Amino acid sequence: MMKKRVTIVLSAIASLAALWAIGSVVWGNPYVAKGRQLYNYYCAGCHGAHGRQNEGYNWGHMPDPRPKDLSAKVEMSTLKDEEIFATISRDMKDTTPEVGDKIGDDEFAVPTMPTFKYTLSEEEIWAIVAYVRTLHGMKLQVDVAAQKKALEDALQKAQQAYEQSRQVAEATAQPVANAGAAAEPAGQDAQSPEEVALKQAQLALANFTARPKPAPLPRPDLTVSEEAAAKQAELAKRLYMNKYGCNGCHRIGEEGGIVGPALDRAGFRLNPTWVYRWIRYPQSMKPDTRMPNLGISDPDAKAIAMYLATLRAPRPDKPIERASN
Ligand code: HEC
Ligand code: HEC
Structure with missing residues (x-):
């Protein structure tokens, strides 16, 4: 009797523990799951599904230096989350002859590691960093959800401030409109500080959550001597x-x-x-x-x-x- 009860309690504990383990995988950091998808799609060909050398189908075909081992904890743990982010999302330098930087003169200096800054959203790149961390048994320290929430809150505030300033502007503009003068819609093209702040907040959130979308390209003129x-x-x-x-x-x-x-x-x-x-x-x-x-x-x-x-x-x-x- 006693023994049976103990077994029941133990198995209840075991299933709770299992649930918790699954839960922390599934709900613990939703970014890891997203990052895994993106990594497999964009990175695994060169870096391998587990981040190991000579695992990806492209590894052996690449020029030197070939990708290092992303599963090596000792080496990877020396990199901060922000440094991994910066590697995946570096800026391309201006190398215009004479005035720009020298070609190949780059902090990262390995051109065959492509940048994803112009392809993926910041949020997606953070998700990838979260997944890369798991390849060497670490966890992302940066709180991406909190960063996003802060941008959303800032946008909401900017929206409120903008609404308020618009109402005030409308109220003060009223008498002019009533006077029936050929009223130029005053300040239509000059933006109020609230409107500028609103646009900035919108842009900051969009940069974080949406993939970059360059403007349509004009037809290039490719005629030269x-x-x-x-x-x-x-x-x-x-x-x-x-x-x-x-x-x-x-x-x-x-x-x-x-x-x-x-x-x-x-x-x-x-x-x-x-x-x-x-x-x-x-x-x-x-x-x-x-x-x-x-x-x-x-x-x-x-x-x-x-x-x-x-x-x-x-x-x-x-x-x-x-x-x-
Ligand atoms: C065309 C092949 C290629 C692709 C695609 C690629 N990488 Fe790389 N990656 C490299 C090379 C080459 C290096 C430089 C050698 C090195 O440091 O591993 C590198 C370096 C890195 C490093 C720095 C490692 C260190 O020790 O400093 C990280 C992190 C990294 N890549 C992550 C990624 C992620 C994440 C993706 C996908 C979003 C990706 N790479 C896509 C080739 C690639
Ligand atoms: C991370 C890998 C990667 C890098 C870096 C890369 N490409 Fe590509 N490229 C591809 C893939 C994959 C395709 C096939 C496109 C598809 O069908 O999605 C492609 C297609 C092309 C094509 C069309 C080829 C055809 O036969 O249709 C050209 C041209 C091209 N790339 C040029 C370049 C040039 C120039 C660079 C450097 C400025 C470059 N690529 C960098 C992966 C890459």
Whole structure:
């Protein structure tokens, strides 16, 4: 009798514990689940499903330095959450010849780790950091939900302040309207401080929760002299390798990754205007593409589009004959 009761109590405790364990996985940090999805989609090809070296299908095809081990706790624990965030979300530098930074001169300096700053929302990137933490048995310390709540609260406050100021403005504008004068709608284009603050609060929340959406691109003018084109092709090769790390995902000849298609016949297959649009904003043509928007500037995109137009390798199914020139 006694023994049976103990068993019941014990099994009740056991099932409670199991429930709690499941609960903390499922509800504990919803960001981890979201981050896992995103990681598997965008990162695992290079970093491996568990973050280990030579686990992802692209790992062995990448140029050096290849991805380090994200499951290595000793090394990864030296990085703060914010540092991991910054790695995934770095800014592209301005490398305009003469006035900008040198190509490859970057705090992070490994161009084949693509930035996702221009592709995913901040909230999604935090979710990815939360998941990356689990790969080496740690937990995200940053409270993402609280950050989001603070932005939502700030927006609500800004909205209230704006409403109030509008009511006051309307009340004071009343007599003028009644006078029936050819009343210019006063202050229509000048924004009140409350309106400016409201727009800022809206933008801050949108940046946090929504993926970046660049404005539609104008048609690029890709006409240049032959001499300028040759110069640009040289520059573009360096942008391709050392700034944007296109070779981490694309192959030219024997070298480069296999996340995207080989580009050595791009000159035959692809129209430079199309390439320009694609590389500046791939998601506008294919929302779910694995190719990130790398924040390519207009002149860089032009140079790279023209460089790709020069790639005219022979068909791979034909015996490769080395061109004599
Ligand atoms: C095209 C291949 C590629 C893709 C895709 C990629 N990475 Fe990387 N990643 C690299 C390379 C190369 C490095 C630099 C070598 C290193 O430090 O591991 C790197 C570095 C890192 C580091 C820094 C590790 C350290 O020790 O400082 C983190 C963290 C990271 N990547 C996370 C991610 C996440 C998360 C994603 C997806 C959102 C991702 N990477 C997508 C190739 C890639
Ligand atoms: C993280 C990997 C990744 C990086 C980095 C990357 N790409 Fe891509 N790229 C892809 C994938 C994947 C596709 C296939 C698009 C699809 O169908 O979603 C693609 C498609 C393309 C295409 C179209 C190819 C075709 O045959 O249709 C071009 C051109 C291209 N990329 C150029 C570039 C250039 C230039 C860079 C560097 C500025 C670059 N890519 C960086 C993954 C990447």
